[in-house]
Amino acid sequence: MKRRWIILLLFVFFFGIGVYYILPPKIAVLTYHDFVEDTIENNMQIREETFRRQMSFLKKHHYRTLKLKDIDCFLKHKCRLPKKSVLITMDDGWKRELTIAAPILKEYDLDAVIFYVGKNEDGENENFLNKEDLETLQEDYPNIEIASHSYNLHYPEAYLSSKNDITKDIHHMKKIIKKPYYAYPYGKSTKEYRSALKKEGYKLGFTFGPDKEHRKLTIDDNPFLLPRLNFSTDVPMWKFILRLIWLS
Numbered sequence: 327m328k329r330r331w332i333i334l335l336l337f338v339f340f341f342g343i344g345v346y347y348i349l350p351p352k353i354a355v356l357t358y359h360d361f362v363e364d365t366i367e368n369n370m371q372i373r374e375e376t377f378r379r380q381m382s383f384l385k386k387h388h389y390r391t392l393k394l395k396d397i398d399c400f401l402k403h404k405c406r407l408p409k410k411s412v413l414i415t416m417d418d419g420w421k422r423e424l425t426i427a428a429p430i431l432k433e434y435d436l437d438a439v440i441f442y443v444g445k446n447e448d449g450e451n452e453n454f455l456n457k458e459d460l461e462t463l464q465e466d467y468p469n470i471e472i473a474s475h476s477y478n479l480h481y482p483e484a485y486l487s488s489k490n491d492i493t494k495d496i497h498h499m500k501k502i503i504k505k506p507y508y509a510y511p512y513g514k515s516t517k518e519y520r521s522a523l524k525k526e527g528y529k530l531g532f533t534f535g536p537d538k539e540h541r542k543l544t545i546d547d548n549p550f551l552l553p554r555l556n557f558s559t560d561v562p563m564w565k566f567i568l569r570l571i572w573l574s
């Protein structure tokens with residue numbers, strides 16, 4: 327009797343493992359914003375040391391950091407991705423994404439994406455990467471892709487703009503960043519916004535919240551409504567690991 331139970335438990339255990347490996351993975355799309363060397367000023371910033379420990383964890387535990395084209399291929403059911411896959415994204419193009427985050431990513435040989443706001447190219451706001459910074463980034467950090475976060479629509483209600491205005495903004499942005507991947511400003515979009523992106527040849531559109539949409543990306547997700555996880559805030563390491571592993 328006892329033996330029968332052991333055989334049954336072993337069967338359930340190995341069947342579970344088999345199913346786990348056959349099913350496509352859920353992908354954690356990590357989202358960061360600004361970085362600071364030491365003192366945090368708001369909840370969209372993370373300390374250099376915290377970020378370093380997080381990246382070191384990914385490296386040490388053999389996570390594969392994806393490129394945007396990997397996500398595109400995965401959603402088209404053309405590519406298999408390892409269970410331990412993550413996409414690292416950094417929004418807005420803060421200057422410290424170049425000065426603090428990029429060297430750490432390079433040190434650990436990890437890929438990442440910056441979703442850049444095009445109008446900052448003029449250098450008027452020195453908190454953000456300008457045209458020269460983008461060139462430096464591309465030369466010194468080929469592990470970091472630059473994709474679009476709109477040209478001049480980075481304000482909370484921008485998603486309500488007319489389809490015509492959104493299309494004009496996309497045309498501006500295409501002159502700066504040619505990659506067909508996009509993160510909606512403030513994560514917000516409408517059907518018209520998504521249709522404009524699609525019409526302009528974009529392949530992926532990433533959201534950012536609200537809270538219930540902070541979940542992992544699945545193979546069945548709409549390519550123009552891809553969820554991301556907020557990792558912008560400085561959190562203890564146990565919380566980072568828990569969120570990375572357990573968040574559905």
Ligand SMILES: [Zn+2]
Binds near residue numbers: 418475
């Ligand atoms: Zn943003």
